[in-house]
Amino acid sequence: MIEWNAVSKSFGTVRALRDFSLRIGQGEVFGLLGPNGAGKSTAIGVCLGLVRPDSGTIAIAGMGSPDDPRTRRSIGAAPQAIALYDELSGRENLRYFGRLHGLGGSTLTRRVDQVLDEVGLLPRAKDRVLGYSGGMKRRLNLAAAIVHDPPILLLDEPTAGVDPQSRNNILDMCKALSQRGKTIVYTTHYMEEAARLCTRVGIIDHGALLATGTVAHLIAEHGGESVVTITRTDGTETRVATPDPVRHAAGLIGDATVQGLRIDRADLESVFLNLTGRSLRD
Amino acid sequence: MPAILAIAVNDLRLLARDKAALFFTLFFPLGLAVFFGAIFGGGGGGSKLDVALVLEEDGPKARAFAEALSADSSLDVVRQTDAGTPLTRDEGETLVRKGAVSACVVVPKGFGGGIESIFAGGGIKLEGYVAPGRGAEAGLLTGKLNELAFRQMASGLSDPAEMTGMLDRARSSLGGDDSIPDENRRLLTDMFDRIGEVNKTFGGLNPGAAGGGDSAGSGGWMPVQVSLTELKDESDRPRSSWEVSFPQGVVWALMGCVTGFGVSMSGERSRGTLLRLSVAPISRGQLLLGKAAACFFACLAVQALLIALAAGVFGGLMGQFRVGNPLMLAAAMMVSAIGFTGLMMLLAGLTRTEGGASGLGRGLIIVLAMIGGGSIPLFLLPGWVQTVSSISPFKWATISIEGAIWRGFTWADCALPFGVLLGCGVLGFAIGASALKPAERA
Ligand SMILES: Nc1ncnc2c1ncn2[C@@H]1O[C@H](COP(=O)(O)OP(=O)(O)OP(=O)(O)O)[C@@H](O)[C@H]1O
Ligand SMILES: [Mg+2]
Numbered sequence: 104m105i106e107w108n109a110v111s112k113s114f115g116t117v118r119a120l121r122d123f124s125l126r127i128g129q130g131e132v133f134g135l136l137g138p139n140g141a142g143k144s145t146a147i148g149v150c151l152g153l154v155r156p157d158s159g160t161i162a163i164a165g166m167g168s169p170d171d172p173r174t175r176r177s178i179g180a181a182p183q184a185i186a187l188y189d190e191l192s193g194r195e196n197l198r199y200f201g202r203l204h205g206l207g208g209s210t211l212t213r214r215v216d217q218v219l220d221e222v223g224l225l226p227r228a229k230d231r232v233l234g235y236s237g238g239m240k241r242r243l244n245l246a247a248a249i250v251h252d253p254p255i256l257l258l259d260e261p262t263a264g265v266d267p268q269s270r271n272n273i274l275d276m277c278k279a280l281s282q283r284g285k286t287i288v289y290t291t292h293y294m295e296e297a298a299r300l301c302t303r304v305g306i307i308d309h310g311a312l313l314a315t316g317t318v319a320h321l322i323a324e325h326g327g328e329s330v331v332t333i334t335r336t337d338g339t340e341t342r343v344a345t346p347d348p349v350r351h352a353a354g355l356i357g358d359a360t361v362q363g364l365r366i367d368r369a370d371l372e373s374v375f376l377n378l379t380g381r382s383l384r385d
Numbered sequence: 386m387p388a389i390l391a392i393a394v395n396d397l398r399l400l401a402r403d404k405a406a407l408f409f410t411l412f413f414p415l416g417l418a419v420f421f422g423a424i425f426g427g428g429g430g431g432s433k434l435d436v437a438l439v440l441e442e443d444g445p446k447a448r449a450f451a452e453a454l455s456a457d458s459s460l461d462v463v464r465q466t467d468a469g470t471p472l473t474r475d476e477g478e479t480l481v482r483k484g485a486v487s488a489c490v491v492v493p494k495g496f497g498g499g500i501e502s503i504f505a506g507g508g509i510k511l512e513g514y515v516a517p518g519r520g521a522e523a524g525l526l527t528g529k530l531n532e533l534a535f536r537q538m539a540s541g542l543s544d545p546a547e548m549t550g551m552l553d554r555a556r557s558s559l560g561g562d563d564s565i566p567d568e569n570r571r572l573l574t575d576m577f578d579r580i581g582e583v584n585k586t587f588g589g590l591n592p593g594a595a596g597g598g599d600s601a602g603s604g605g606w607m608p609v610q611v612s613l614t615e616l617k618d619e620s621d622r623p624r625s626s627w628e629v630s631f632p633q634g635v636v637w638a639l640m641g642c643v644t645g646f647g648v649s650m651s652g653e654r655s656r657g658t659l660l661r662l663s664v665a666p667i668s669r670g671q672l673l674l675g676k677a678a679a680c681f682f683a684c685l686a687v688q689a690l691l692i693a694l695a696a697g698v699f700g701g702l703m704g705q706f707r708v709g710n711p712l713m714l715a716a717a718m719m720v721s722a723i724g725f726t727g728l729m730m731l732l733a734g735l736t737r738t739e740g741g742a743s744g745l746g747r748g749l750i751i752v753l754a755m756i757g758g759g760s761i762p763l764f765l766l767p768g769w770v771q772t773v774s775s776i777s778p779f780k781w782a783t784i785s786i787e788g789a790i791w792r793g794f795t796w797a798d799c800a801l802p803f804g805v806l807l808g809c810g811v812l813g814f815a816i817g818a819s820a821l822k823p824a825e826r827a
Contacts, residue, residue, distance in 0.1 A: 151663075151664050152663075152664075153660065153663060153664065172666040172667060172668055173666060174666075175664060175665065175666040176666035178664070180661075180664050182657055182660050182661070184657045185657065186656065186657030186658050186660055186661045187656070187657075187658065188395075188399065188656070188658060189656070190399055190402040190403065191395075191398070191399070191402070195398075199391065199395050200661060200665070202387070202388070202391040203388055203391060203392070203661075203662065203665040203666075203667055204665055204666060205388075205666065207387065247661065
């Protein structure tokens with residue numbers, strides 16, 4: 104459905120994408136995970152025709168390059184930075200973006216109301232976006248991506264800066280969209296979102312794709328060992344990495360100096376940290 | 386096409402919702418136009434109608450009529466040149482052409498004789514000229530002249546001695562005319578005799594009886610004939626300060642459009658909506674044309690609104706604003722709208738942020754507007770400033786619009802200003818559009 108073929112892109116000395124190759128099939132929900140500045144937005148920008156690669160190609164299956172307006176019609180994009188008209192109401196925003204995507208007449212009206220309902224903004228549809236909360240703006244930002252009902256969705260951190268309620272609404276919507284057969288690319292820093300939603304994830308850092316696969320596969324491959332943390336009565340704490348934490352814990356039974364015990368199983372976050380390291384990013 | 390329209394409509398709606406932009410594109414220019422128009426004196430002055438009076442006959446009847454006209458409280462009558470000599474017909478006409486007075490009334494030779502031979506086929510004839518576009522005043526003046534002429538006639542009828550003379554002249558002219566059938570001749574002689582008796586008995590007729598006549602007359606007898614000719618507009622001076630201040634207002638309104646849309650365009654960039662527009666399945670050309678169309682329509686609309694207001698409020702009855710050539714004005718507004726749309730594209734293309742656009746807008750554009758006639762009317766600027774101001778498209782817009790209103794431009798005169806504005810439009814669009822690259826902004 105979407106195929107990046109050895110795409111490289113530099114901004115000055117910053118190499119935002121290096122030899123980035125990825126193939127996403129129809130109906131997949133693909134999570135693109137990476138620290139700040141990893142190149143997630145750049146990868147999506149290439150897909151939208153907003154970023155011209157220095158080398159490599161991008162193909163949207165069956166439609167070709169995103170430079171062609173007809174290809175872009177089948178894509179819905181929710182930019183990382185909220186892109187809405189504050190002076191317009193929620194409904195006016197959606198009507199405008201719907202019109203630009205070729206909708207009109209009763210189809211436009213029906214789709215706008217349907218999408219407003221899905222993101223829970225129907226009661227506030229007439230209010231100007233200026234007065235919306237951060238979560239409402241995020242939801243409208245997503246609504247604007249799906250108003251024309253495209254088969255491909257590129258969602259760049261669609262849950263950034265929202266409360267758990269809005270996050271749940273957005274995740275539920277994505278699930279519903281996926282069930283309707285949409286192909287979704289979803290970038291995020293939140294591992295639990297990716298684990299909950301995505302059929303497949305990819306870890307990207309410094310512009311390079313480090314690993315891809317299902318969540319279970321990545322944990323098995325890159326999660327590393329689980330950690331058993333033992334607290335003793337003298338106040339000391341020891342951490343033991345082991346592939347079989349339960350067996351290790353069982354060996355401690357009867358040890359009077361053990362006051363507490365915690366088992367940390369490998370998860371997507373350990374995969375992420377193992378692959379991208381613990382150093383701070385910009 | 387629907388996409389271009391959708392973009393244009395959305396941009397106009399955004400402008401309408403932006404109170405500051407709306408203020409600077411509409412209310413501020415209107416306020417300036419009214420303010421400057423008013424402090425520089427508005428129209429000719431007061432509500433009195435200023436009229437030049439030319440006496441081509443110097444008889445007592447003509448002088449009495451002139452006195453009556455001068456005494457009328459609704460008229461401001463000029464009878465002499467600046468040198469103190471009585472006005473000639475040519476001088477009176479020139480005063481009208483120059484806009485110094487609204488109309489000129491000529492009392493022609495034979496005026497007194499016409500009154501005296503009123504029953505012998507004579508009558509009062511008045512001629513005159515009215516300034517272009519002063520139809521309403523021409524109507525008022527015609528009514529006023531009819532009234533005064535009838536009163537003059539009636540005053541003759543109420544004087545027994547004069548009346549006797551009039552009847553004698555009528556009888557003798559009746560006797561000398563063979564074309565009148567005997568039957569009619571007898572009836573008329575009979576009538577004159579009866580009037581003569583009434584005249585002797587009561588010492589004159591009641592003026593009211595004669596004054597009730599209608600200038601249109603019935604049966605073709607018109608005792609008072611007033612013929613006012615409307616002059617063609619050849620003046621190359623503004624009729625009133627409104628004709629200067631409203632084109633100035635137009636300049637400010639165009640400036641408001643340029644900065645308003647320029648800022649809103651950079652606003653699309655900074656608030657990320659340009660990214661959505663770039664991602665939408667529309668071509669770059671459609672996007673730019675939609676944006677340009679919005680600015681074009683706004684430019685056209687504010688110009689039309691200001692001029693229509695001026696024509697409606699200060700034109701019309703007040704006669705202080707008149708569009709010399711409406712077709713040319715329409716063309717001038719169209720061409721200005723194109724020119725300033727180009728300027729807007731240039732502004733939007735060369736500035737990356739809203740702050741930048743408004744900074745550049747409020748700097749460069751204000752300077753261009755000022756030297757282009759926005760603050761001081763072009764024709765009042767010193768010569769060298771007028772030369773410098775040629776770099777300002779605002780000057781060419783002002784000239785085009787004034788050309789159609791009061792400068793009396795021919796289409797050949799329009800070639801240069803129209804050409805500059807069109808060139809500015811095309812060049813601005815080309816440069817701005819090539820600088821406005823929606824892509825490469827991830
Ligand atoms: N237009 C640009 N000009 C200059 N540098 C850019 C531009 N766009 C991206 N970069 C740089 O490219 C690198 C990748 O940026 P990108 O936005 O793709 O990262 P990201 O993974 O989306 O990060 P985040 O999680 O913070 O959104 C960063 O170092 C960024 O500074
Ligand atoms: Mg990003």
